[in-house]
Amino acid sequence: MSYLSIEQLDMSFTRGKVSSQVLKGINLRIDQGEFLSIIGHSGCGKSTVLNIIAGLLEPSLGVVILDGKEVSGPGPDRGMVFQNHSLLPWLTVFENVEVAVNKVFKRSMGRRERREWVEHNLKLVNMGHALHKYPQEISGGMKQRVGIARALAMKPKVLLLDEPFGALDALTRAHLQDEVMRIQADLGNTMMMITHDVDEAVLLSDRIVMMTNGPSATIGEILTVDLPRPRDRIALADDPEYNRCRRAVLSFLHDRHRLH
Numbered sequence: 001m002s003y004l005s006i007e008q009l010d011m012s013f014t015r016g017k018v019s020s021q022v023l024k025g026i027n028l029r030i031d032q033g034e035f036l037s038i039i040g041h042s043g044c045g046k047s048t049v050l051n052i053i054a055g056l057l058e059p060s061l062g063v064v065i066l067d068g069k070e071v072s073g074p075g076p077d078r079g080m081v082f083q084n085h086s087l088l089p090w091l092t093v094f095e096n097v098e099v100a101v102n103k104v105f106k107r108s109m110g111r112r113e114r115r116e117w118v119e120h121n122l123k124l125v126n127m128g129h130a131l132h133k134y135p136q137e138i139s140g141g142m143k144q145r146v147g148i149a150r151a152l153a154m155k156p157k158v159l160l161l162d163e164p165f166g167a168l169d170a171l172t173r174a175h176l177q178d179e180v181m182r183i184q185a186d187l188g189n190t191m192m193m194i195t196h197d198v199d200e201a202v203l204l205s206d207r208i209v210m211m212t213n214g215p216s217a218t219i220g221e222i223l224t225v226d227l228p229r230p231r232d233r234i235a236l237a238d239d240p241e242y243n244r245c246r247r248a249v250l251s252f253l254h255d256r257h258r259l260h
């Protein structure tokens with residue numbers, strides 16, 4: 001059985017008497033430790049898929065099963081990272097992560113152990129130097145690091161990343177992509193990421209899920225990225241398999257499923 005499976009998912013939003021179908025017949029199976037990206041044109045329903053897995057939205061039809069258990073609401077077994085950091089401005093970097101850790105591990109970890117765990121996770125994303133800074137005192141990339149640390153600190157079974165690097169400049173983005181790859185290699189996390197960036201999808205993913213345009217969007221194709229890890233962005237620029245994958249995604253998005 002797959003670690004995470006999405007079975008026959010349909011989603012419609014209803015306003016008044018008008019109902020619009022956003023997703024139709026989404027089926028997906030994800031293995032433990034896999035890195036999966038979802039790519040597709042704006043508005044096709046990528047965030048809706050992620051929000052259903054997170055338990056923030058209830059699907060009109062179908063189920064999500066994580067580690068043998070049906071998803072029926074939000075929970076700490078699914079960590080989320082959003083494009084725009086969602087840190088609490090009145091708490092320090094340390095406290096932002098601590099709030100989540102206290103919520104999940106108040107009973108199972110002692111006070112000191114929890115504090116060490118918060119620090120450990122912030123060090124993991126190279127934020128050990130800024131524990132007592134407030135969100136407004138750190139850069140956008142640093143805020144995203146804290147968001148990632150906070151999600152990881154809950155020891156989620158799957159990490160859901162909704163365009164986590166979308167608001168960052170190219171250099172910061174590259175640094176964070178490398179860090180996420182390093183963390184995933186170290187910890188073996190199962191990750192699902194939404195992106196609009198073809199290079200990012202190919203660099204990070206084991207598989208890329210390409211969605212058709214809405215309404216009633218579904219999975220058009222799934223591409224397996226057969227590149228060894230660790231992956232080096234510079235070396236991959238001339239790699240035939242890297243370029244084959246890149247072309248396949250670009251062709252899906254721009255030739256076969258262009259927006260009219």
Ligand SMILES: Nc1ncnc2c1ncn2[C@@H]1O[C@H](COP(=O)(O)OP(=O)(O)OP(=O)(O)O)[C@@H](O)[C@H]1O
Binds near residue numbers: 041049
């Ligand atoms: N709560 C909601 N109520 C009504 N319609 C919604 C709701 N959430 C999303 N939609 C609609 O569902 C469709 C898919 O939205 P979604 O945000 O999932 O797309 P997306 O692929 O993530 O877009 P983008 O790439 O621009 O972030 C859109 O047409 C959107 O307007």
